[in-house]
Amino acid sequence: MTEIKHQAISTNGKQRGLMALALAFSLSLAASGLLSVQDSFAAPAKSVAKTAKDKAPAKDAKDAKDAKPADKKADDKDGKEKEKAEAPAAPEPPLENVQSVTTQQLVDAPQTYLHKNVKFTAPFHAYSSLALDYKPAMRPSKTHLSFLILRPNSKVPFSEIKLAMPIPKDKDPKNKLLQDLKDGDTIEVAGTVFATALDEPWIDVKQLVKIASAPDPKKDKEKESAKETK
Numbered sequence: 001m002t003e004i005k006h007q008a009i010s011t012n013g014k015q016r017g018l019m020a021l022a023l024a025f026s027l028s029l030a031a032s033g034l035l036s037v038q039d040s041f042a043a044p045a046k047s048v049a050k051t052a053k054d055k056a057p058a059k060d061a062k063d064a065k066d067a068k069p070a071d072k073k074a075d076d077k078d079g080k081e082k083e084k085a086e087a088p089a090a091p092e093p094p095l096e097n098v099q100s101v102t103t104q105q106l107v108d109a110p111q112t113y114l115h116k117n118v119k120f121t122a123p124f125h126a127y128s129s130l131a132l133d134y135k136p137a138m139r140p141s142k143t144h145l146s147f148l149i150l151r152p153n154s155k156v157p158f159s160e161i162k163l164a165m166p167i168p169k170d171k172d173p174k175n176k177l178l179q180d181l182k183d184g185d186t187i188e189v190a191g192t193v194f195a196t197a198l199d200e201p202w203i204d205v206k207q208l209v210k211i212a213s214a215p216d217p218k219k220d221k222e223k224e225s226a227k228e229t230k
Contacts, residue, residue: 018181042125095119095206103149107160110193110201118203119190122149122158124181131162135200137195138165144179149189165187165205177210184214 038128098117106120124147131146132139140148144164148157168174181187188209195202 035214054200095192098133103152103158104163106201106203108192109151110199113193113201114196115193117190117192119188119205121186121188122152123183123214124155124185124187125150125183131164131202133196137162139202139204143167145191147181149187150184161201162168162200162202163191163205164202165191165208174208177208182214185210186212187213 078180090208095117098119099113100122101113101118103120103122106118127145127147129141129146130148131137132141143166145163145167146164148159149161149163150156151158168178188207188211189205190207191203191205193201194204
């Protein structure tokens with residue numbers, strides 16, 4: 001009887017051990033399944049984050065790529081405008097078939113020189129509107145300037161000779177010449193006689209050169225004083 005009892009206890013112990021082992025195995029499987037489920041849910045989130053992170057630089061790179069040509073175009077435009085603004089004016093082509101004349105010859109026979117290129121020297125006097133806005137020989141004051149020259153060996157303006165000249169552009173070297181001209185400076189004028197209204201020569205000035213400066217009475221006195229001192 002005792003032996004049977006021991007066998008029963010032993011059998012029960014084995015059954016309990018098997019049950020405990022089965023329970024432990026079940027818990028292990030459950031834990032593995034739970035971790036697998038958690039990984040399966042966590043993986044897409046990680047993948048989405050990685051995808052968003054990968055796409056962000058691509059977008060920035062695209063924006064940078066799109067912005068670069070625009071910036072380059074703007075820089076090129078600014079550079080071209082700057083070069084254009086700083087570019088010096090192109091020199092005027094020399095006049096052909098130019099006749100050297102005197103101012104008196106022009107006044108005496110203006111018809112002889114109509115539509116011809118002429119060249120002469122004379123003392124500069126002052127700027128004037130005398131040759132502008134006259135309908136029979138129109139040269140508008142909005143686009144042209146006019147000046148007077150002096151008669152030979154005289155302080156009287158030669159008003160019969162009408163001189164009209166296009167206003168130079170900002171970068172044109174003629175601006176400095178025109179600003180520095182003084183009464184009595186000797187100039188060389190070359191241009192075309194485009195009209196003879198009022199039986200006077202009307203000339204489009206194409207080229208203007210300063211040959212000599214007007215005498216300076218103050219400097220002449222200083223020179224004379226220096227000579228007397230010596």
